[in-house]
Structure formats: C-alpha cells, structure tokens
Amino acid sequence: MKEDKRSGSRTMVVLLACLLAWAAAGCSPDGAPAATVPEQEPGGGTVQPVTPVIPAPKPEPAYAAPLTGMKIPSPNEVRPVMVVVNNAPQARPQSGLSQADLLFEVLAEGEITRLIAFYQSRSTTDPVGPVRSIRPYFISLGKGYGAVQVHAGGSPDGYETIRRQKIENLDEITNAGTYFWREKSRKAPHNLYTSIDSARQGADKRGFPGQGNAEPVYSFLQTPEAAAASTSAGTTTAGTTTTGAAVGLGGVDASRIDITFLLKSYLVSYEYDQTTSSYKRFIDKAPHIDLNNGEALQAANVIVMGAEHRVLDREGRRDVKLTGSGPALLFQQGKAITIEWRREQENSPVRWYEQGREVALVPGQTHVMIVPKTPTFEEHVVY
Numbered sequence: 001m002k003e004d005k006r007s008g009s010r011t012m013v014v015l016l017a018c019l020l021a022w023a024a025a026g027c028s029p030d031g032a033p034a035a036t037v038p039e040q041e042p043g044g045g046t047v048q049p050v051t052p053v054i055p056a057p058k059p060e061p062a063y064a065a066p067l068t069g070m071k072i073p074s075p076n077e078v079r080p081v082m083v084v085v086n087n088a089p090q091a092r093p094q095s096g097l098s099q100a101d102l103l104f105e106v107l108a109e110g111e112i113t114r115l116i117a118f119y120q121s122r123s124t125t126d127p128v129g130p131v132r133s134i135r136p137y138f139i140s141l142g143k144g145y146g147a148v149q150v151h152a153g154g155s156p157d158g159y160e161t162i163r164r165q166k167i168e169n170l171d172e173i174t175n176a177g178t179y180f181w182r183e184k185s186r187k188a189p190h191n192l193y194t195s196i197d198s199a200r201q202g203a204d205k206r207g208f209p210g211q212g213n214a215e216p217v218y219s220f221l222q223t224p225e226a227a228a229a230s231t232s233a234g235t236t237t238a239g240t241t242t243t244g245a246a247v248g249l250g251g252v253d254a255s256r257i258d259i260t261f262l263l264k265s266y267l268v269s270y271e272y273d274q275t276t277s278s279y280k281r282f283i284d285k286a287p288h289i290d291l292n293n294g295e296a297l298q299a300a301n302v303i304v305m306g307a308e309h310r311v312l313d314r315e316g317r318r319d320v321k322l323t324g325s326g327p328a329l330l331f332q333q334g335k336a337i338t339i340e341w342r343r344e345q346e347n348s349p350v351r352w353y354e355q356g357r358e359v360a361l362v363p364g365q366t367h368v369m370i371v372p373k374t375p376t377f378e379e380h381v382v383y
Helices: 003-026 136-144 156-165 196-205 224-233
Strands: 083-085 102-107 113-119 150-153 168-170 218-223 238-244 256-259 268-273 278-283 301-306 310-311 318-320 324-332 335-343 353-354 366-372
Touching: 083 136, 083 196, 102 136, 102 318, 113 136, 113 238, 136 150, 136 156, 150 196, 168 196, 168 366, 256 301, 324 353
Parallel strands: 083 150, 102 366, 150 168, 218 238, 301 366
Antiparallel strands: 083 113, 102 113, 256 268, 268 278, 301 324, 310 318, 324 335, 335 353
C-alpha cells in the first residue's frame, strides 16, 4: 500500500516535469507557434534579418531644345535652317510655319513684309514656303543663329553680302535648284517650296557643317511644379529658369495685340488662348493658317521690337539696323512687359532685357515682329 503511494507520487512528478518542459519550449494549448530564436554564428554572434534594397530607377537626363526650350530626351546638335518665306496675300496660307522654332517678320522692299523662319528641333519632308528672296538684314539674322540660309534670289546688296561674307546658303536660282519645287496650284512667284529634309540634304551635298550648338540659346521659364518634379527626380533641364511669374518681373494684362507695319493687308493680331497658354495669330483680320495642317499659327511668346529703317533706292529696298539696342515689348501668358532688345554683333542672336536682366521665355514657338521706330515705336503696337 505504501509502495503504491510512492509510485503514484513519482508519476505526478514526471507529469509535472513534462508540463514545465512543454511550457518552457513555448508551446500553447491553442497551437500558437514558438517564438523565433535568432541563429547563432559559430563565433557566438547573432545573424540579423536583412531587408532587401530595391534601387531607384536611374533618372533620364532632361534637355531643352535650343530655340524653343521644349524638353527633349537627348541633346539636339543639329544646325538650324533659315528659310525666307513669302508673306504676300497671294502666298497665304503658307506651309510649314507652325513647325518653325522661331519666326521673325520684317519689312522688305516697299511696304510688304517677309517671314524669316528658323527650323532646328524638327526635320520634316512637309512643304515649307513659298520661298522668296534674301536681303542683307535677313542674312544678319541668320548669322546670329548659325543657320544655313535658304532663299530664292536676292537683292543686289544681298548677293554681294553672300559673296563677301561667304555665307553658307541654298539659293534656288544659283546653286541649289534641285532642292526646290513649284506647286501647280499657285502662280509664280508665289509657288516655290522646299522642305527641311531637302534643305539638309542640299547643305550636306555642298559640304556645309551640319552640327550646331546644343545649348539653349535663351533662358526659358519653368513652373514651380515642374522644377519640384525635376529636383525630386534628380534631374535638371538645361536653360530653364524656375519662376512662377508670367514674365519674370511683372506685366500687365494683354489678351489682344495689334501690330501695324505699313499696309492694312499686313495687319497682324494675336489673341491669347488660356486653354493652350499661347497667342493665336491673325493676318489681315483672318486666322493665319498653316496649309500643311489647317491650323492657326500659335506662339508661346510674341515680341515686338523697334529698329531703325532706311529706304535705299527707288524700288523701296531697305536697310534695317539689327545691331545695337532699341525698345521692345514681350507678350507671354496673357501679360505684357516693356523690355529692351540688344545685339552687340551680327554673329550673336538678338536678346531681350528688362531692367538689365535677360528675360526668360515660355517654352514653345516665339514670334518676333520688327517694326520701324518712326513716327514712334508705340504707334506700331496696341494692346
């Protein structure tokens, strides 16, 4: 009887020991897993869990087209092409003007104007024209942007300037007729066309250098949102200026602009479109259309600058002084600001300043109207 009691006591001790061992091992009645014990290295150290590191995607570099400031994926080192475009009423609507990076309008002989279109960021087989003749001050503009100059004929002084200064040009009359064609739907001289691809082929055939400057010619505005996005991504866009102001240092409302040269049929107007943040162009009170796409020309920036004009002969040929400085107005994002244009030499582009600081342009196409300063500059532009 005593032996049975001792045996039962030993059994209870064994069961109690098992229960204690089971609890120490982290078991639980509901089957919860035991706590993880860090592995031990042979030297006695503890191996800590490693969190995998996922590298951030490498940001692509951001670049700006030299004449428009528009973002492009890689540097654009293509040399600009300048085309002298007919602006007579019989030549309208012209072709290819909406694809230009930079567009000037200036008086030629008499009271007519010509359009000087610069192409750099895009190359296309679409028609550009009608193409017309060159003048010395057109050549001066082309030199400022390092462009191959495309034209059909020229004034005596124009040809003399080309010869004396050894201008790299493509002239339909004297050296490059293969790269032009005439459209049967219009009468000469308002039916001569080229394309930017054809011009580049002609320039290459004549051995002209095809490489230009990839750096932006001007500073361009950048919205605070775009600047923040570029900063967070670790990228910057060359040639941009971070600012939230429409024109850098101020401006007054300017939703409509009227620009007078001399003839009423060459009256130019611009109306601001808030949906596109650009100015739509009108010529002789009608939308100025690009025949290639049927759309009205638009400009992110419109600049009107006053320069000295001088009549040279009975044909009304002119000299326009495009070096030095003079009054100007800049229109962008529905605002206008009084500025000054400056150009030290013919090998430099025209630049624009406000109170000694170069102004920044809105990325996109820029239109520049060069008007006389007589009777006064202000009489040629109303807004």
